[in-house]
Amino acid sequence: MIVWPSEAKLTPVAKGNLERFKATAAARALEDDTEQWRFVNWSWLKDPPVRFTLVNDQHRMVTFTLGSTGHYTMHEADVSPHIPKALQAE
Numbered sequence: 001m002i003v004w005p006s007e008a009k010l011t012p013v014a015k016g017n018l019e020r021f022k023a024t025a026a027a028r029a030l031e032d033d034t035e036q037w038r039f040v041n042w043s044w045l046k047d048p049p050v051r052f053t054l055v056n057d058q059h060r061m062v063t064f065t066l067g068s069t070g071h072y073t074m075h076e077a078d079v080s081p082h083i084p085k086a087l088q089a090e
Contacts, residue, residue: 001031001036001037002027002031002036002054003038004018004039005042013045014043016046017044017052018052021066024072026072033056035056037055037056038055038056039052039053040053040054040061041053049065049067049068050065050066051063051065051066052064060078061078062074063075063076063077
């Protein structure tokens with residue numbers, strides 16, 4: 001499940017970028033996941049590359065980039081080694 005940013009906090013361009021992301025198979029896959037995914041950042045600019053980074057409670061991070069061709073690339077990383085032990089879920 002994706003925890004989407006509050007629309008009240010979004011500029012019109014950022015809202016449009018998130019709408020484009022919502023329409024992708026990648027977003028639907030994260031929505032169907034049992035883990036909660038939260039945005040670390042999202043693109044506030046209209047021009048490519050448009051980038052979104054999300055992290056879940058297990059400290060898995062995915063970054064989606066929409067290039068000028070309209071195709072998405074995805075990069076996944078485990079960022080748990082960079083999280084202090086005191087902040088990691090047991």
